Amino acid sequence: MEFLVRFETFLPESMNQEAVKALKTAERQRAIELREAGILKRLWRVPGRRATVGLWQATSATELHEALASLPQFPWMDVEVETLATHPQEQ
Amino acid sequence: MEFLVRFETFLPESMNQEAVKALKTAERQRAIELREAGILKRLWRVPGRRATVGLWQATSATELHEALASLPQFPWMDVEVETLATHPQEQ
Amino acid sequence: MEFLVRFETFLPESMNQEAVKALKTAERQRAIELREAGILKRLWRVPGRRATVGLWQATSATELHEALASLPQFPWMDVEVETLATHPQEQ
Amino acid sequence: MEFLVRFETFLPESMNQEAVKALKTAERQRAIELREAGILKRLWRVPGRRATVGLWQATSATELHEALASLPQFPWMDVEVETLATHPQEQ
Amino acid sequence: MEFLVRFETFLPESMNQEAVKALKTAERQRAIELREAGILKRLWRVPGRRATVGLWQATSATELHEALASLPQFPWMDVEVETLATHPQEQ
Amino acid sequence: MEFLVRFETFLPESMNQEAVKALKTAERQRAIELREAGILKRLWRVPGRRATVGLWQATSATELHEALASLPQFPWMDVEVETLATHPQEQ
Amino acid sequence: MEFLVRFETFLPESMNQEAVKALKTAERQRAIELREAGILKRLWRVPGRRATVGLWQATSATELHEALASLPQFPWMDVEVETLATHPQEQ
Amino acid sequence: MEFLVRFETFLPESMNQEAVKALKTAERQRAIELREAGILKRLWRVPGRRATVGLWQATSATELHEALASLPQFPWMDVEVETLATHPQEQ
Amino acid sequence: MEFLVRFETFLPESMNQEAVKALKTAERQRAIELREAGILKRLWRVPGRRATVGLWQATSATELHEALASLPQFPWMDVEVETLATHPQEQ
Amino acid sequence: MEFLVRFETFLPESMNQEAVKALKTAERQRAIELREAGILKRLWRVPGRRATVGLWQATSATELHEALASLPQFPWMDVEVETLATHPQEQ
Structure with a gap:
């Protein structure tokens, strides 16, 4: 099954620059793994926003949720699944 | 997979009473079949409206769509799937 | 009577990890009690969100409110009842 | 249990004046019966609109739905229950 | 004139427990006075929320505003008047 | 008491030109009477729309509703009162 | 040209009482000047809220913006112009 | 003063093709006149819709309204002015 | 450039079955041509609705609009482009 | 391609006045460069708000995003692109 997943990330102002950088590196790394696993198929940027639209594939909404929750930035992401x-x- | 499906039916004013009655009988009949197939699990009425909330089970969104589209009233239903x-x- | 209850939990960033863990354990414990009492009948996760949809049963909206307010995370939950x-x- | 019920009535332009008059008389009559039964407790008009807000009492949402559906204008009413x-x- | 007033209270996380308790006692006390004055006629709880719906009576919107603004929790209440x-x- | 009243008029396509003209003349006449009675105080046009914003004065929402309902175009007006x-x- | 301007003021919790008082005095003073200049013509309170609706007059939207921006509370106001x-x- | 004007045109299904064609020619002609008068400055199409966004210039909202109302398709246009x-x- | 295009088709009740069938055949044919031209890349169905989400590619919004407007069902489609x-x- | 870009800037209360001033100077400087590059074509202020509407030109949404992200205030801007x-x- 395919899902259209839209998310926007809101890191807190108080997070220090190093933590932000580490988080983004970890995020990119996890995204690569999810692509290799065939779960994350495409990713676009919403112009003007810290938001993305992505095409994901999973056998169920439960598997999709686990993939999304495995992203290091998940606690600061607002996610909508279609x-x-x-x-x-x-x- | 389970889906929460909300629909509201708007039959046109111009449809004659006999056609409406036949349609409702067919609808009920198809609903019974979908229950027996384990696809339609529960159905509630939204109080005050010609609307229902239902709990459906299907292996994919495609299978769910086919089940919904098999309902005789489908052409006049406004459907939202979660x-x-x-x-x-x-x- | 049955109710569809949707809630999303927003714990404050400043809450320490231990307090969060204790709160989640207490939450799970209270949920088990409400299930055993036949008030909480089903619970689903909204994919991609810290949100749930649940099917609840109570004799009135007042009894339902008391059950919801007895959840340890209630002060940080945004709740919608249908x-x-x-x-x-x-x- | 008490419910706040909001409805707005949209009779079709094509309905003739006599039918409208008969419908309104029947509506008023049924409302009186529901008041006497203690189901309809108060009714207000939303200023500027063909809409009302009412305070209703019923033992359940199912009983409330049956009372609302017994109103002669029900097929042309848009109803919201809180x-x-x-x-x-x-x- | 009657008004339907809906409000939800958001006390800041930082307010200490004693201040909250004192505020709630003062709130209840002022509500009793407004009832005795015939301004606050009924109050309901919105199930699952820290929100209420109330039926108020005042000679004008100005008198209603003054009654609402006299509530000790008013600075933290989001109020909607119909x-x-x-x-x-x-x- | 003063009220901000916003309305937009939607005459049906099928109404013939003479009926429309007669209705508009009657509407203007009734508006003049309401101004002379001190109920309608100001009227503005919403640029680009068949809509107006008006400042009205009445002793209660009930009196205001009666004034609005006395407008010949009332059955085709969508009205919002603040x-x-x-x-x-x-x- | 006339404009309907709606604003709601949200002073931060952390602002001390003296600063708030000074700000409100300055706000009232500036409002009086704008009335004398014929720019601010009427002001109403939205019942139950820290919000106002006002009728303003200016030769252009640019002149209106300058008048609004000259209000001492402007940095904390959410403004909508019609x-x-x-x-x-x-x- | 400049205005951003957004409109979408909904000609009725029942209008015959010749009337539609004549209307569109008249619309284009009037648009050319408004451009020459310096009132209509730019026009864009909203991709995928029978809608346009335009940049207009007028000395007041009243003058703008008159220019918009002079468009032959105005009775079937839904217009929003910013x-x-x-x-x-x-x- | 890629675009996410969402559309829902509302054919009028009065259109006869043969016209509907011919329209759908022509629609499918045009869609095949747009795929071969590399403009329409993917198409999904929104479960429960007569709606689709599609991934389109065009050199500009103008080229995209022309492709969408070339679809035989375009006059009855409600389209949103992202x-x-x-x-x-x-x- | 042209884009209508709407943004509103929310600098945090805690940012000191000097940092704000430096940021605004840098913002103006970058805006001038984008104008000279032909990317930013027009800019208007939304009356009453810290918001602007702008007309931008870029060869693609990706190029537009890069231009917007190059603005020094970008991390605190809420941006919508049409x-x-x-x-x-x-x-």
């Missing part, structure tokens, strides 16, 4: 069905023209 | 993940307390 | 009526197909 | 809990100051 | 007209069935 | 309180700087 | 056109009945 | 102030960087 | 920027992880 | 297509009347 479940997609296959379009007849693509079958 | 995908649910398993809660850790229920595993 | 009252459900019985659907004719389920009578 | 369930109320008892306030500690009123116990 | 003005009600008399329904013909109640005249 | 109740205003006196500002301390104007007392 | 531009009004003259209604034919008032010409 | 008033713009001069930015300090452009003075 | 422009996507390239995510750094995909460069 | 992509514009060329209107046939302007070709």
Whole structure:
């Protein structure tokens, strides 16, 4: 199953620059792993915002939630999931 | 996978009473079949409205869409689907 | 009567890890008691969010409120209650 | 249990004046019966609109739905129900 | 004139427990006075929230505002007022 | 008491031009009477729309509703009323 | 040109009482000047809120913005401006 | 003064093709006149919709309203006007 | 450039079945052409609705609009376009 | 391609006056460079708010994002981008 996942990250002002940098590196690393696992398929940036739209694939909403919750920035992310069905023209 | 499905039916004023009655009988019949197939698990009425909330189970959003589209009133239904993940307390 | 209850929990950044852990343990414990009392019937996770949807049963909105307010995380929960009526197909 | 019920009635332009008049008389008659039964407790008009706010009492959302659906104008009413809990100051 | 007043109270996390307790006692006391003055007629709790719906009576919106602003928790309350007209069935 | 009243008029496409003209003349006439009665105090047009914002004065929401309902176009108007309180700087 | 301006003021909890008092005095003083200059014509309170609705007059949106920005509380105000056109009945 | 004007046109299904064509020609003609008069400065299409965003200039909201109302399609247009102030960087 | 395009189709009740069938065949045919041209890249169905989400590619919003407007069902489609920027992880 | 970009800046209360001043000077400087590069074409102020509407030009949403992200106040700006297509009347 495919899902359209939209998230925006709000790191607290009080977090120090080093922690932010470490977090972003870890985030990128985890994203690479999720791509290799075939769970994260595409990622776009929403122009003008610290937000992304992504195309994800998982066997269920539970598996998708676990993948999203494994992202290091997850505690500071506002996430919206839209479940997609296959379009007849693509079958 | 479980889905929370909310729908509200708007039959056109111009539809004659017999057609409405036949449609409702067919709808009930199809709902019974979907329950027997384990796809439609629970159904509630939203008080004061021609609307229902239902708990559905399907292997994917595509299978769910096919079940919903098989309802005779589907062309006049406004449907909203919310995908649910398993809660850790229920595993 | 059954109710669909949706809540999302926002613990303050400043709460220390131990307090969070104790709170979550107490929350789980209270949820088990409410299940055993037949008040909390089902719980789902909203994928991608620290939010849940639950099916609750109570004799009135007042009894439901008391059950919700007895949850240890209640002071940090944003709660929305939707009252459900019985659907004719389920009578 | 008490409920706050808000409804707005939209009779179709095509309905003839006599039918409208008969419907309104029947509506008023049914409202009187619901008051006598202690189900409809108060009714206010929303200024400037063909809308009302009412205070209703019923043992459950299912009983409330049946009372609302018994109103002759129900097929043309847009209804919103808000369930109320008892306030500690009123116990 | 009657008004439907909806409010939700958000005391700051930093307020100490004693101040909260004193504030709540003062709030209850002022509510009793407003009831005795015939301004506050009914109060309900919104299930699951720190919010109330109330039925208030005042000769004008200005008098209503003064009554609301006299509540000790007013600086931390988010208030919404809906003005009600008399329904013909109640005249 | 003063009220801010916003309305937008939607005459049906099927109404013939003469009926529209007669309705608009009657509307203007009734507005003049309401101004002379001191109920309608000011009227503005919302630029680009068939909508107006008006400042009205009435002793209660019930009196205001009766004034609004006396407008010949009332059955085709979507009306929103906002109740205003006196500002301390104007007392 | 006339404008309907709605604003709500949110002073930070941390501002001390003396600063608040001085700010409110300065605000009232500036409002009096803007009234004398014919820019601020009427002011109402939104019942139950720290918000006002005002009728302002200025030769352009730029002049209006400068008048609003000259208010001492401007940095803490959430402002919404609605531009009004003259209604034919008032010409 | 400059205004950002957004409109979307909804011609009724029942209008015949010739009337539509004549209306569109008249619309284009009137738009050219408004451009030559310096009132309509720029026009963009909202991708995927029968909607436009335009930059208009007028001495007041009243003059703008008259220009918009002079468009032949005005009776079928849903219009939203946003008033713009001069930015300090452009003075 | 890539765009996320969401559309929902509302054919009028009065359209006869043959016209609907012909329209759907033409729609499918045009979609195939747009895929072959590399403009329409992916298409999903929104479960429970006559709506789709699609991933489109075009050199500009103008080219995208032309592609969308070339769809035979375009006059009855409600379309929303979201422009996507390239995510750094995909460069 | 042209874009309509709306942003509102929320500098934290805790930022000291000198830092604010330096930030604003840097912001103005960067805006001048973007104008000279032909990317920022027009800028307006939303009356009553710390918000602007701007007309931007870029070859893609990615280039636009980079221009916006190069603004020194970007970390504190809430940005909304609307992509514009060329209107046939302007070709």
